[in-house]
Amino acid sequence: MDITLVQGDITEQRADALVNAANSSLLGGGGVDGAIHRRGGPEILEECRRLRASTYGAGLPTGQAVATTAGRLPARWVIHTVGPVHSASEDRSHLLASCYRESLRVADTLGAALVAFPAISTGVYRWPIDDAARIALDAVLQATTRVAEVRFVLFDARAYAAFESLL
Incomplete structure (x- = not known):
């Protein structure tokens, strides 16, 4: 599997x-979540509502993943995953790694x-970027997958530098 890094907006990939x-x-939110829902259009929200009404009545658990249409985005699918909120007193790194594996x-x-x-x-879950980059890259490199390319789309130069230093 190839791993590439891009600084930019994931909704344009x-x-x-x-x-x-x-x-x-x-059902949408801020940051990446809000951007994907806004740019992808109502089709994504419709599928997410159906998932909430059927399989995920209590919401998608942290570390799990589920797919929907990509709506108007330049992709076929959106894979939704819920990352953990960073905690200084509890190690939740296994949940963050699970987001990538799942x-x-x-x-x-x-x-x-x-x-x-x-x-x-x-972002709002405040995971330190250097640690998040390490966990993300380790999880992807250790995953058994048929995916040919994983592209990390990093919003700013600091995030890009954190991932680049580990690759």
Whole structure:
């Protein structure tokens, strides 16, 4: 599997699947989640509502992943995953790693060859970018997957530098 880094907006990436750093409600929010829902249009929200009404009545659990249409985004699917909120007193790194592994597992079931990830949990969930980059890259490199390329789409130069220093 190839790993590439891009600084930019994940909603502009042409990929088979874009990973959404979603909140557990699956109904949109801020940051990456809000941007994906806004740019992707109402089709994504409709599918998320159906998932809430059927499989995920209590919301998507942290570390899990589920796919929907990509709506108007330049991708076939959005893979929604809920990252953990960073805690200084509790090690939640296994949940963050699970977001990447589960997203790749879902990508495999879809037949996705190119998957674009944001830096999950590094926004409002306050995960330190250097640690998040280490966990993300370790999880992806250790994953058993048929995905040919993982693209990390990093919002700013600091996030890009953190991932680049580890690659």
